[in-house]
Amino acid sequence: MGCKSCNKPITKPKPKLRRGLWSPDEDQRLSNYILQHGHGCWSSVPTKAGLQRHGKSCRLRWINYLRPGLKRGMFTIEEEEMIIALHRMLGNKWSQITQHLPGRTDNDIKNYWNSYLKKKVMKIEGLEAQTNTSYTNSSPETSESAPAPKESFQGSSSVPQVFDCHPPEQTHQSSFPKLLFTEWLSSDHVHCQNLVNSGEPADPRVIPDGSNLNDALGYGLLLDEGPFASEFSSPFKFENQFPESEFFDFDSMGEICGDFNMTNGVNYL
DNA sequence: AATAGGTACAACCGCACTTAA
DNA sequence: TTTAAGTGCGGTTGTACCTAT
Numbered sequence: 001m002g003c004k005s006c007n008k009p010i011t012k013p014k015p016k017l018r019r020g021l022w023s024p025d026e027d028q029r030l031s032n033y034i035l036q037h038g039h040g041c042w043s044s045v046p047t048k049a050g051l052q053r054h055g056k057s058c059r060l061r062w063i064n065y066l067r068p069g070l071k072r073g074m075f076t077i078e079e080e081e082m083i084i085a086l087h088r089m090l091g092n093k094w095s096q097i098t099q100h101l102p103g104r105t106d107n108d109i110k111n112y113w114n115s116y117l118k119k120k121v122m123k124i125e126g127l128e129a130q131t132n133t134s135y136t137n138s139s140p141e142t143s144e145s146a147p148a149p150k151e152s153f154q155g156s157s158s159v160p161q162v163f164d165c166h167p168p169e170q171t172h173q174s175s176f177p178k179l180l181f182t183e184w185l186s187s188d189h190v191h192c193q194n195l196v197n198s199g200e201p202a203d204p205r206v207i208p209d210g211s212n213l214n215d216a217l218g219y220g221l222l223l224d225e226g227p228f229a230s231e232f233s234s235p236f237k238f239e240n241q242f243p244e245s246e247f248f249d250f251d252s253m254g255e256i257c258g259d260f261n262m263t264n265g266v267n268y269l
Numbered sequence: 270a271a272t273a274g275g276t277a278c279a280a281c282c283g284c285a286c287t288t289a290a
Numbered sequence: 291t292t293t294a295a296g297t298g299c300g301g302t303t304g305t306a307c308c309t310a311t
Contacts, residue, residue: 115277
């Protein structure tokens with residue numbers, strides 16, 4: 001069978017294909033080709049771009065490294081918190097988590113999680129387990145092996161999706177102050193610096209050491225009160241947790257992510 | 270200075286899904 | 291309906307770099 005998009009039969013891959021790290025020259029070739037012609041059928045890209053690589057390898061290189069608009073460098077506190085929160089809800093659905101972090105790739109996020117965030121979350125949860133034994137739902141395996149929730153997201157984010165969260169009674173057992181996710185993020189410009197610089201949250205709603213968002217999302221603290229509770233109309237919803245009118249709005253997260261564009265001077269596709 | 274261990278990042282592998290013939 | 295190729299995704303591995311001993 002031929003390639004769907006280029007309508008040409010694809011010859012079997014050449015036996016001599018390069019592997020391993022990409023050279024600057026290869027990057028340049030691939031980048032030039034795709035910017036001029038688009039990728040079209042990935043399997044034909046290497047040939048047309050003059051590369052001795054698998055189409056799959058080209059695709060990965062483009063998506064994870066060469067694609068315009070990628071954000072390089074350290075993750076911000078906001079991104080970190082968002083990854084933790086999303087991972088708690090979605091599990092290892094990196095592609096879905098990536099949709100809410102413009103400029104980051106699933107590979108970036110996956111690597112960051114595996115190398116750093118996972119340990120951080122485990123540490124936080126370990127502390128929580130020590131200090132508050134009532135948080136039994138915060139099991140380490142949730143973040144460790146992170147199987148996707150039974151009703152986890154399937155398909156694209158444009159399709160209405162339902163979160164399967166913890167039972168609502170937990171909401172009222174927590175000693176932590178209640179905090180809207182978007183509300184918390186809206187104050188990020190303030191509290192993040194406070195957290196980092198002073199070690200004490202300026203906002204009493206914010207819990208130090210990055211645990212506030214985890215707890216808020218993990219124990220159903222979000223959206224049951226607060227100034228923005230009535231403004232949400234997103235398809236995202238904690239089905240078993242909130243009244244009909246109270247939704248968890250990822251569109252708002254997207255707007256917040258928009259700040260990244262501005263602050264980093266990066267244009268995203 | 271040498272080296273072992275840890276970390277971060279890039280790339281590959283294999284599976285599942287989609288789609289066209 | 292079947293089959294084969296393309297594509298996407300998550301898991302894993304390889305490697306360069308850093309740090310502690």
